[in-house]
Amino acid sequence: MSAGAKRETYIIGAPASVWLIVLLVIPCLYLLFQSLTPLSGSGLSLENYANLIESSTFQKALRRSVIVSIWVTILTVLAGYPIALVASRASSRTRTIVMVIVIFPFLLSAVVRAYGWTVILGENGVVNDFLVGIGLIDEPLKLIQNTFAIVVGETHVLLPYMVLSLLTVIQRIDRNLEAAAMSLGASPPVIFFKVVVPLTLPGLLTGMLLVFSLSMTAFATPFLLGGPRSPILTVLMYQYAYTLFDWSKATAVAGVLLILGLGFVILHRFVSRRLMRDAEAKS
């Protein structure tokens, strides 16, 4: 890039950069600073974090966040592969239909989506009505306002990320590799695990990291579907800040989330760079 072009890039990027620094970077740094300022006394200390880590509410929320994210990641992988395979292999018409269905949750507000799940999973919801109706259960199951509901809702929201990550790599697979494997005696399941999965690993890892980190940091869906008794980290932070007005704990939770988020970004960049390098070396 010539010096002139470089300067142009800076000029074009300047307004956005100022915007981001003022509205994102400075608040984040201020928040971190706050989290390091103890309630009593002055100076910086890790007191807020120490208090937080000792609290069993935080421990439970952290555990719930991780468990939810692991489940959501597993479920989006399990659902994502078949959808991505169908979408990449089907006729263009079928592909369009599948993609519209997959992308659709993106276009809805989180509140509408959550309400939809309440209609389906609620005490008088479709699922319970059906199960009671056929006599399988006597009492409605508790399917909402708990961890289960968060997992269901988050899987629904985050599935498109997984499908799109997988789709880009699946479309690049040389179909002759599958044909070669088949001629050598590999049945379709064997082809999937021995050929498709290894070749789609970069997309799979991207999707998993994306889904996991987005699930860790999601707020609206867990807030609406999980309810106040099963908070994950983000919901806990909200409760500390707006229900209990305990700003020191709230900023500490925010600090934890910020560090986790950064950690995922760095991990993702590291992993994808490695995979890119491998892919380049291979081609």
Add this chain to the structure above:
Amino acid sequence: MAEVKLTGLSKLYGDFAAASNVSFDVESGSFLSLLGPSGCGKTTTLRMIIGFEEPSAGDIFIDGERINNVKPWLRDLGVVFQNYALFPYMTVAENVAFGLKRRGMAPAEIKHRTSEFLELVGLPGKEDRFPRQLSGGQQQRVALARALVIEPRVLLLDEPLSNLDAKLRAEMRFELKRIQSETGVTSIFVTHDQEEALTLSDRIVVMNQGEVITVGNPKEIWEKPTSAFVADFLGVENIFAPDSFESGAVNIGGNRFAAEHDGQNDRLVGLRSTDIEISETGASGFAGRVRQSSYRGAINTYVVDVPGISRPLYVSTASDLPIGSDVVLKPREGAILILEPDMEITAA
């Protein structure tokens, strides 16, 4: 080793017949080529044998067993693709071992067989390389080893030499022939390259527009192409309608030449550019005028206008002729090919 028999094999996509009524036999241990231009149905036919396409009609037999409904991964066929199709994340040894592992062979036996076949294809000691570390020719050798190591009933080759550069292609052609005769595996080879088909095959099936045009050994196909399409595809430069036919003769440019004519008057005449004698003052022959020439070293090719023939004739000769000179052309004895008119002859 196995023999292959196709009877009335067809593949329809809606109204379009990618292959229609394809029938031929491949003798056990022999090498057969499916030759034709792109879109002639040769690859579709191959894919039906492999099992990637389901035939719309017709049957495929291997050793008398109808395999139409046998799953592709149970057909015991070795396939080599144009783009090698090696698994990029596996070493050479792992690639070759892939089919053996699916057959549940013991690891020690797999190792032994893998190095045995790498030796056969001329790549001993390359077990731990990755495909990306090998040249195109070497990758195709690995693909060949991978297909042969499972001791397939039939080896199917889909334009395996087309991705290689000219020199390597010639070398791999000999290698392919050597490996095929050493293993004695029944082989079906798909190609659009007449030279490959001629040098490698025991038999050639020429296809066009989904149909089999002719079947024969290389010598028959080369020396006595039966139709205009086959002749054109094999590089017969001059195909044209003569003045008229007589029994046992054909009239060209007002002269009578002996030819094995079958009595049908709609036939075309084929003449290779190397089968025409050209001189500035010939006694017997027909007259023409040199329009264009191209220097090709040992042999020059001339484009000669001949009155009465709709398109100019191509003539190859070692002698030097100026453009615009009047010449006399004479087909060599027995060189005139009488061809079925299965192709449009367009004026040049």
